[in-house]
Every structure is written in structure tokens, then in C-alpha cells.
Amino acid sequence: MPDWKDKIRCSFCHKKSTDVEKIIAGPGVHICDQCVELCNAILEEERLASSTEPRLPMWESMTEEQILDHLPKIAAVQAQVDDNLRDWVGHLRGRDVSWERIGASLGMTRQSAWERFRSET
Numbered sequence: 001m002p003d004w005k006d007k008i009r010c011s012f013c014h015k016k017s018t019d020v021e022k023i024i025a026g027p028g029v030h031i032c033d034q035c036v037e038l039c040n041a042i043l044e045e046e047r048l049a050s051s052t053e054p055r056l057p058m059w060e061s062m063t064e065e066q067i068l069d070h071l072p073k074i075a076a077v078q079a080q081v082d083d084n085l086r087d088w089v090g091h092l093r094g095r096d097v098s099w100e101r102i103g104a105s106l107g108m109t110r111q112s113a114w115e116r117f118r119s120e121t
């Protein structure tokens with residue numbers, strides 16, 4: 001098995017894809033079956049309570065410690081998305097797609113795309 005299964009983690013709970021039953025991919029992010037179930041439970045609960053209160057932004061109800069605890073989770077998802085973007089760009093490079101086209105797709109110059117995604121090795 002290729003090692004991508006070890007690399008892919010749920011963007012919500014950060015569990016490895018090998019530690020959950022299913023993982024569903026979005027653009028640069030992933031969600032596991034357990035998080036989907038949790039989302040469904042929250043939706044069902046809100047449906048039953050017929051709550052129309054918006055839940056975001058939630059900072060007002062959080063302590064500074066809770067907000068600080070949340071920062072590394074966001075940073076981990078950011079790292080995961082960066083990694084994923086790099087993989088996708090790598091596949092295009094493997095097909096000899098030019099830096100010009102990759103840059104254009106991302107709204108950046110050929111030079112910026114090359115600087116950001118060229119392989120270090």
C-alpha cells in the first residue's frame with residue numbers, strides 16, 4: 001500500500017485515515033466517518049430544537065485558553081492543506097505541465113509558483 005494512507009488525516013479530529021473506517025476528501029481537506037456522524041448528530045439536535053441561532057462566530061463564548069488551544073488545530077489543518085496542494089502540483093509537474101499554467105490556475109506568476117512548489121531535492 002502507498003504511504004498516502006498514513007499521511008492523510010481527518011481535518012476535523014486529526015485522526016489518521018488508517019484509524020477510521022472511511023475518509024472523504026474535499027479540496028485539500030478530509031473528513032472521517034466519525035466526524036460526519038458527529039455533524040449529523042449536531043444537525044439532528046438543532047433540527048429538534050428548531051434553533052435558528054447562528055453558531056458562528058463563537059469567540060465571545062470562549063476563554064482565552066480555549067482559543068489558544070484551538071490555534072494548533074488550525075495550524076495542523078493549514079499544514080495538511082499545504083501538503084495536499086504540493087502533492088497535486090507535483091502530479092501536474094509529473095505530466096510536464098508548465099509552471100506558467102500552474103501559476104495561472106492559482107492566480108500567481110510562473111515565478112511565484114516555481115518558488116513555492118519546486119522540489120527541494
Ligand SMILES: [Zn+2]
Binds near residue numbers: 032035
Ligand atoms: Zn474526524
